[in-house]
Amino acid sequence: MKTNMKKILIILAFTSVFFCAEAGTIKVVTTLTDLRSITELIGGNKVSVTSIATGYQNPHFVDPKPSYIISLSNADLFVTVGLDLETGWSPQLLASSRNTKIQKGAAGYVDASEGVGLLQVPTSANRAEGDIHIYGNPHYWLDPMNGKVIARNIANGLERIDPSNKSTYETNLQAFYKNIDAKMQDWQAKMAPFKGTKVIAYHNEWVYFEKRFGLQIVDFMEPKPGIPPTPSQLVKVINEVKSNNIKVIISSPYFTTSSSDVVVKQTGAKAVTLATSVGAFAPVKNYFDLFDYDIAQLTAALK
Numbered sequence: 001m002k003t004n005m006k007k008i009l010i011i012l013a014f015t016s017v018f019f020c021a022e023a024g025t026i027k028v029v030t031t032l033t034d035l036r037s038i039t040e041l042i043g044g045n046k047v048s049v050t051s052i053a054t055g056y057q058n059p060h061f062v063d064p065k066p067s068y069i070i071s072l073s074n075a076d077l078f079v080t081v082g083l084d085l086e087t088g089w090s091p092q093l094l095a096s097s098r099n100t101k102i103q104k105g106a107a108g109y110v111d112a113s114e115g116v117g118l119l120q121v122p123t124s125a126n127r128a129e130g131d132i133h134i135y136g137n138p139h140y141w142l143d144p145m146n147g148k149v150i151a152r153n154i155a156n157g158l159e160r161i162d163p164s165n166k167s168t169y170e171t172n173l174q175a176f177y178k179n180i181d182a183k184m185q186d187w188q189a190k191m192a193p194f195k196g197t198k199v200i201a202y203h204n205e206w207v208y209f210e211k212r213f214g215l216q217i218v219d220f221m222e223p224k225p226g227i228p229p230t231p232s233q234l235v236k237v238i239n240e241v242k243s244n245n246i247k248v249i250i251s252s253p254y255f256t257t258s259s260s261d262v263v264v265k266q267t268g269a270k271a272v273t274l275a276t277s278v279g280a281f282a283p284v285k286n287y288f289d290l291f292d293y294d295i296a297q298l299t300a301a302l303k
């Protein structure tokens with residue numbers, strides 16, 4: 001090798017070491033954008049956060065890409081929704097990363113569901129029927145009050161791996177709690193006129209939102225979570241919409257509208273696509289925007 005080339009390589013090696021040490025930020029990888037948003041709010045300038053899934057992807061089904069493994073292999077902290085939400089993709093990515101700091105049970109692993117009051121925990125689990133909610137409903141981040149539990153879990157994780165900045169994380173956590181509580185009053189007030197309103201949803205992912213804001217989800221376009229709508233399910237839904245005078249069908253950005261369109265045509269109900277995660281639509285830039293957006297869309301449709 002020529003001396004010049006050697007020199008360049010040595011300089012490159014030193015600068016990369018220098019930059020790694022210099023950056024000083026905690027590298028966090030989250031499975032979902034909602035967890036990314038909350039981590040950014042708690043971590044502030046101490047963290048740099050990437051999310052594997054985008055906000056408009058079905059969180060149950062994410063195609064693994066080599067770039068995800070690379071980010072995971074460099075991460076200091078990993079944050080997951082848990083239960084069986086990401087079962088189809090995240091455990092494999094985590095294993096492939098070979099990063100011992102962020103494996104389950106390690107200090108850099110955060111299961112955001114810890115301490116969340118789970119809904120719809122089945123008494124007997126049977127994945128053979130296609131069910132993908134076998135440990136209870138995993139879409140708990142769609143209740144802003146659960147956002148506070150998630151934030152506490154993330155702060156705990158950051159404090160485990162970066163105890164020197166504990167006071168920053170605690171201050172940011174308290175600010176997050178305060179903001180959620182303030183926004184909750186506004187959200188509850190906007191939803192109050194629609195208490196008990198019956199709606200249909202595409203996938204069973206609104207149960208926490210429903211309970212918090214007083215909607216009543218009568219049925220789903222999917223006959224079972226993860227099983228696409230069948231003709232017999234559509235007939236059942238059409239009858240329910242007619243007999244209950246249901247005005248709104250809630251869908252998500254990653255489902256085709258073809259089956260909702262059938263119900264809309266047959267009944268005159270409206271289909272509304274809500275954001276299930278941060279980044280689903282351009283205005284939904286953070287965890288607070290998520291509820292601002294959904295409540296605006298819903299109340300407009302229900303009026």
Ligand SMILES: [Zn+2]
Nearest residue numbers: 060204205225
């Ligand atoms: Zn689901």
